Amino acid sequence: MKEKTKELSSALYSAADALRSKMDANEYKDYLLGIVFYKYLSDKLLYYVGELLGNPDSTLEEAFNLYKENAEDQDLQDELKATFSYSIEPQHTYTYLIKEIDHKITEDGKVKTFQISDLADAFKDIESTGSEFDGLFDDVDLYSRRLGSTPQKQADTISSVLSALSNVEIVKTSSDVLGDAYEYLIGQFASETGKKAGEFYTPQQVSELLTRLTLVNRHYPEGMTVYDPAMGSGSLLLNFKKYADKPEEIIYYGQEINLSTFNLAKMNMILHGVDANNQHLRNGDTLDEDWPPIQETMFDSVVMNPPYSYHWSANKGFLEDPRFSKFGVLPPKSKADYAFLLHGLYHLKNSGTMAIVLPHGVLFRGGSEGKIRQKLLDSGIIDAVIGLPANLFYNTSIPTCILVLKKDKQDRDVMFIDASKEFEKGKNQNKLKEENITKILDIYKKREDVKRYAHLAKFDEINKNDFNLNIPRYVDTFVPEPPVDLKKVSADLRKTDDEIQKNQTELVEMLKDLTSDDPKIMDGLNDIIKTLQEELK
Structure with missing residues (x-):
């Protein structure tokens, strides 16, 4: 389960790349977390439609097609309302918006292009279904100029986020895996x-x-x-x-x-x-x-x-x-x-x-x-x-x-x-x-x-x-310094003094071997030797 959570977490977090260059995390978290939640609601409803209409193994696209064909069926709508506390029209599902982004939707013979208003309408569709969803997407400011200086640039930014998440499976997994991945995002x-x-x-x-x-x-x-x-x-x-x-x-x-x-x-x-x-x-x-x-x-x-x-x-x-x-x-x-x-x-x-x-x-x-x-x-x-x-x-x-x-x-x-x-x-x-x-x-x-x-x-x-x-x-965390062993200190001092004397004796012998034709240099060298010998006494 940890591996699945890690994979899903990584995929969700990478979807933020389209927003990172435009705003800081405190702002873009609202967009990403809101869109992840919207995808979850949309995908969950579509998969359920597939089950109801006899295709429990349907893909999201297959389930969407079934939903679009049967959207006017009152029995289907009653069942969805009884099962979910929200509703989403076919044209407001995540899958439909991805089709728009991929230019797979035509109206009156013309290819329909994704607009920011399409996602805004989808959010309103969900928010209007019950008090528990009222205002849930208020922090997702789809018309913010931080997304782009023109409506088209804003639509392009949101399209990038939607597309990055389109292949992420967030419904056909355990709630713990999805919840933990969402928690990871928040963290x-x-x-x-x-x-x-x-x-x-x-x-x-x-x-x-x-x-x-x-x-x-x-x-x-x-x-x-x-x-x-x-x-x-x-x-x-x-x-x-x-x-x-x-x-x-x-x-x-x-x-x-x-x-x-x-x-x-x-x-x-x-x-x-x-x-x-x-x-x-x-x-x-x-x-x-x-x-x-x-x-x-x-x-x-x-x-x-x-x-x-x-x-x-x-x-x-x-x-x-x-x-x-x-x-x-x-x-x-x-x-x-x-x-x-x-x-x-x-x-x-x-x-x-x-x-x-x-x-x-x-x-x-x-x-x-x-x-x-x-x-x-x-x-x-x-x-x-x-x-x-x-x-x-x-x-x-x-x-x-x-x-x-x-x-x-x-x-x-x-x-x-x-x-x-x-x-x-x-x-x-x-x-x-x-x-x-x-x-x-x-x-x-x-x-x-x-x-x-x-x-x-x-x-x-x-x-x-x-x-x-x-x-x-009540809790004394003070760690005292270890007691000083004075006998050991004394022994160390004697050992150090002996080593100094030994080295100094060797130095005097080496100096005695030095010679020079210059009387001044020899006088100075003899003075040094005399001083060192006196210290050794």
Whole structure:
């Protein structure tokens, strides 16, 4: 499966060549990801038409011809509407547009040429079929002058992208392969985009660690509910498919404030084969308005990589908000880190686990944050603090930490792990290796002290530290210099002195063999010999 994913990923990424010279990755990712998604929807519908009309092994072109011939058949249309939550007219399919590009479509005896409006109409066709597709292609600006200075040049650029993807098979493959390839694309764009990528992508290794931390000693044989209140492209949520007991029975909830990123998450879910009934995604401000309603669901796992030290309103009215009211104070306006944490905690089941990535400041800052931290520790909710290496993320180089939280703990101990030196150095970003992740998970499960790596701190110890959770207070990573062996030093000095004397004696003997007819030179040479001999005494 890895080879298939790699092949598909490579083919998809190479299709970006037509756009790379015209704009940066932050812009052209919208075009490529949107067009890949459009092709998936189109090809999936056509293949299904082929199956319905008796040719399950049909090519896309054969299926298109069948669809065109039977497009007026009401039974066929009813079946397609019952099966898919979208519809596409024959002339709006990807296959039809490729025929236009290849000059294989004629109207009134004339060859029809591909125009930008043809793809725009295809997008509108899909978007108009249901609220879940509304505005999905808004970020694909087909009339941007970045694509070309004239309509024809714009059409030529888009034609190149469509053609590059035309032979890529993205339907007759497993959803995992396609989803992983799409995830690869998102990751590549994040890598090229750099700091701008923070809003939509959490590196896969960190996503894996967060997901697996929430599943330690938790089992959900009947399925589970998961929630990411700052979901970005949805990659963190989708990791549960790989590690949950029943991947097909996962119910996903996610919220994202950025509309473009929200649309990306919707596409990502569909391409990973997540059933429409199992995904509940919302475009909105997580802190400003609580969602989902508490009576609707509480979650087995909550995972989050929110924007760090985000500015929020901290309006006094939030003191009446049940997410924050029991703590008596609000996180400061300039740092919403604990606001995100408390939001996620509020939606966590008593039997669930939450894992959130935050800057180290949440471990020791005072004021209202200190009061919230103490309240969490008094209640035994903070289960672990894990220090991560610096430069793991695309949008910041600062070291971060993971807080693991539970509501059903029987003690108030906190497991501290310092994994800050456990990474593989990369060209632009550091990476957690699988062995680093496994080590963290193993020590977290065992809850045992490991010299210079981990410490299980009792509540009294934390109390004595005034509820400061700064990791170096609990895990001493200092490696002392080895003690100096003075006897060995003395012996080495004597040996060195003996070697100096030996070399100096040899030098004197060599100088004695030198002669000259010049009395001045001989006087000088004898003075040197005399000086060296005195030093040897």
